[in-house]
Amino acid sequence: MSFQEARLSMRDWIATDGHVWLHLAKTLCAAFIAMIVAMRLELPQPRVAMTTTFVLMQPFSGMVLAKSVYRFAGTALGMLAALVLGAVFVQQPELYALALTTWVAACTALAVRYRQFRWYGFVLAGYTAALIGVPAVADPDSLLIATLTRGAEVMLGIVCSSAISALVFPRHASATLAQSLDARQARFAAFAADVLRGRLSRLVRERRFADFVDEIVGFEATRGFAAYESPAMRRGNGKLARLNSAFMDACARLHALDQSMKRLRGSDALAPFFEELAHIFERQPLNEHLERYKATLPKRLRDAQRNLPLTDRATELDFTTSAELLYRFIADTIRYVSISDERPAPRYEARTNRFVIGATFARTGIVIGATAWFWIVTAWPSGAYAVIGATLACALSSASARPSKFIAQMAAGAALAVVVGYVFLCRVYPAIDGAALLCAMLAAPLAAGAWLAMRPASAGFGIGFCVFFCLLAVPDNRIVYDPGLLLNNGLAAVIAMLGAAIACAVLVPPRTQWLVNKTLDALRAQAALACEGKLAGIGERFHSGTHDLMSQLRGLLTRRSREHRHALSWMLATLEVGQAAIDLRHEARMLDPQRFPDALRLAWSTALARLLRDIAVLFRAPDSATLRRAIASVVGSIIVAEDMLALVCAERDARHDMQRVLACLHFIRGALVDADAPYLERIFPPHAKKPSASGD
Incomplete structure (x- = not known):
């Protein structure tokens, strides 16, 4: 191989597999620095700082920094919640567990509502409160110290992740974005x-x-x-x-x-x-x-x-x-x-149906509440880890369209972490000495877990292994050689996650047809927004909301299935009719009412209001009656607009304004009677007679 060929091969490797190895190396480096610094500072649980780095590290510097900001805010809010709830329900474990369950469920539901990196902030606010507050249920006197030390450990992990990502061979999303x-x-x-x-x-x-x-x-x-x-x-x-x-x-x-x-x-x-x-x-x-x-x-x-x-x-x-x-x-x-204009930046509006948010709240509350109740009633020694496992499972899977599958993968990863942790606790830790050798021995299993977490198909395995290997088996400042404790805590976490997986598969899972239909209803309601919403900025709100809801449906439905194609047809119909309605409203505002007699002006305003109302009703509740009424309203508006055009045909500007209005109306009529329209497929079977363009 020539030098030039070797150089090209190396460049290709750096652009593909090299990025993977670089990300793994930076992740391990951040984790080990966080662990060593936490030990030097004599923090009680360096493993928490180490766990934070595995949750935070991302391929791009901006992703880590954004995640760090929201993790910092979420951690601070979770610490405050743990302290407040502990003060209100002091020495009342049942009420404290109930309040923590409600708090975690509410934060998880809000995470579903506010996605992307805001999701992570709400998730952290929930399970940080659980990580701090659950052990304090049985020992409320340790709540304040646990809050302060846990906060210091988490912040240390944030600092290490951000510093390594930004300073060591940083990858910037801006270049990839361009x-x-x-x-x-x-x-x-x-x-x-x-x-x-x-x-x-x-x-x-x-x-x-x-x-x-x-x-x-x-x-x-x-x-x-x-x-x-x-x-x-x-x-x-x-x-x-x-x-x-x-x-x-x-x-x-x-x-x-x-x-x-x-x-x-x-x-x-x-x-x-x-x-x-x-x-x-x-x-x-x-x-x-x-x-x-x-x-x-x-x-x-x-x-x-x-x-x-x-x-x-x-x-x-x-x-x-x-x-x-x-x-x-x-x-x-x-x-x-x-893009040379300097208009104000439009706001992208993410939409989540309230029924999806409510189902997430109920599902999370039932899973964590049942686990906490069983722990308190039975006085299970490892019950705290069961509650923490259920909390982490519900929180981290809330962004998944298949939470039961994701949690099952986490449980499998946690089970493997228990086995590997047992080997390390019994065979590896007693045989090594020094931080360098400790990092060398931990590198292989943690790198394997981080590699699995990078791939969507195996992300649950990797996250479950890394998180629970760190929580269960990474040594603290004062290591405890108790394999029985590790096995009991690990078994409790695995059992809780398996129960959570079953519950998420039974208790209104995101892919259930009822919830999918609610999201589809919200998608169709975007056409009603186009007809009824305030005109200022309506185009940005309409398009961003429609695309965001369709993105959610694409995650829930099997690609290239009949249901997916049906949802896609609704999105396209919503886009074309909604955009035409927005154009019609803008063009109608441009008309000069003084050019028309009072009777015709009144007829036009009445016809336009009826048209927009009937289209909104059609997309909210499509059936044969609302479809025929919408078509009739469009035809009636066209008739009035034709009369208005006849009055101003000699005036060029006014004629062009009316022609644009008629073009919008004509396009809406064509969309409503289109043979491929989804509402016609839903309402009329193939052998049925479909309504004509005249609305008869």
């Missing part, structure tokens, strides 16, 4: 070209739109923790937020244009425009070509409209609708690829 942005723009441009040329099947198009959902949500998470890495990233955070918002708009516009190409006859006259635009998407720089194309587009569209048959009003309206969608798509794509 690469992902370029790759996403290239994928979007290629996809748009294929859609405009009609090359893709409906199934392929839906899957590509679903992939964009994951990219949008993942980008938002990356943007959040990348802001912790440097002042430059914090200054550019608003621009990145606008970029993600513009990408959501462009995706929705592309889908709407794709639907108009399928539904509307006027799209045939626009076929040359679609081909020209597809060619532009294959060229660089994209924004410059789009700007030039957009500048000449209105005149060319007017010329093409003059060549339409004068007597065919339906074709003319179809053409106007498709042309308006084409223009809006180009405008939103330019905003996405250039």
Whole structure:
């Protein structure tokens, strides 16, 4: 092998497997430094500091720093909760255990509501209180000392993790973020070209739109923790937020244009425009070509409209609708690829259905409460570890779509940790001396656990092994050679986690059809938000909420299953009708009411209000009656809008305003009577007669 080939091979290894080994080395380094410093400071449980590093370490510096901030806040809140509850329920173990259970359940439920790294802050606030307060149930006099020492150990782990991640061969998410942005723009441009040329099947198009959902949500998470890495990233955070918002708009516009190409006859006259635009998407720089194309587009569209048959009003309206969608798509794509505006950064709104939050609270409370009750009633010597095991299992699995599987993996990892810990306690620790040799012996099992934790398929095994090996088997400042204690505590934790896994599989698991339907109802309700919400910032709230809910459904449903495709169809229908309703509301506000007589102005305001109300009702409760009523409202609004257009046809600006309003209405009507619409599939069987575009 030549020197050049060896250099290229080494570069490829560093870019792939090298990152894995670097992350493992940094994780072990942070863990051992935390353990040694805790021993030097004579903290009672260095293993807690060590456990903190394994929970905190992430591949990117910004992820560790963001996690550290929320862990610091969550730990402080958990310490305060343990002290307050201990003071209120002093020498009342039953009430103290009940209050701790309620606190942990509430924090876990809030973690489900506020996801990403905020999730971790709420989880820490819950199980830190349990780690401090559960041992103090039987010994309330030690509560204050336990709180202070536990806080010092956790903070030491935070400092070590952050320092090693930021100073030792740091990996910055900002570089990865820039690469992902370029790759996403290239994928979007290629996809748009294929859609405009009609090359893709409906199934392929839906899957590509679903992939964009994951990219949008993942980008938002990356943007959040990348802001912790440097002042430059914090200054550019608003621009990145606008970029993600513009990408959501462009995706929705592309889908709407794709639907108009399928539904509307006027799209045939626009076929040359679609081909020209597809060619532009294959060229660089994209924004410059789009700007030039957009500048000449209105005149060319007017010329093409003059060549339409004068007597065919339906074709003319179809053409106007498709042309308006084409223009809006180009405008939103330019905003996405250039992002030169300085508007306030949009706020990404994560949505979680309240029934999902309530189910998480109930499930966590029942599991921890039952374990604590059994411990107190039976005076189980290792019951404290059973409660801690149940708490950790419920808290760490709250972000998983399959918590029972994740907890079962944690239990298996904890069982292996007990076996390995027994070997270390009986054979390894008595035969070694010194911190260096201790770190060398601990490196292999902890590295294996950290390696498993890095992979989504085996994350539960790795987390369970690392956490419970540290909690059960890593030596404290004053080591206790008691294998029986280790086995009893480990067995208690494993049994509690197995019980938690069974409970999470039985007590309203996240994948149960009832909860999935509630999340789907919340997704559909986003269309009602588009019709009824405040116009200020409604586009950002609508798109972010819709994509976030769909991301949750993609985690709950099996990919490429019938249920997943049904949910995806609802997302696309919600996006196209909701965006059209937002456009309609904006365009309606631009109309000059003084140009129309009072009777016609009143008829329009009444028809528009009825239309928005009926669409909101349809998406909240789709059935045959609400569908027919919504179609009839759209048709009625079109009739009134046609009368208004006839009055201002001689005034260019007013005519264009009314034509844009009619385009929105016509697109909504086409969406409601589309044969592939999910509400039609739900309401009408294949052999049933579907409603016509006239609403009859």
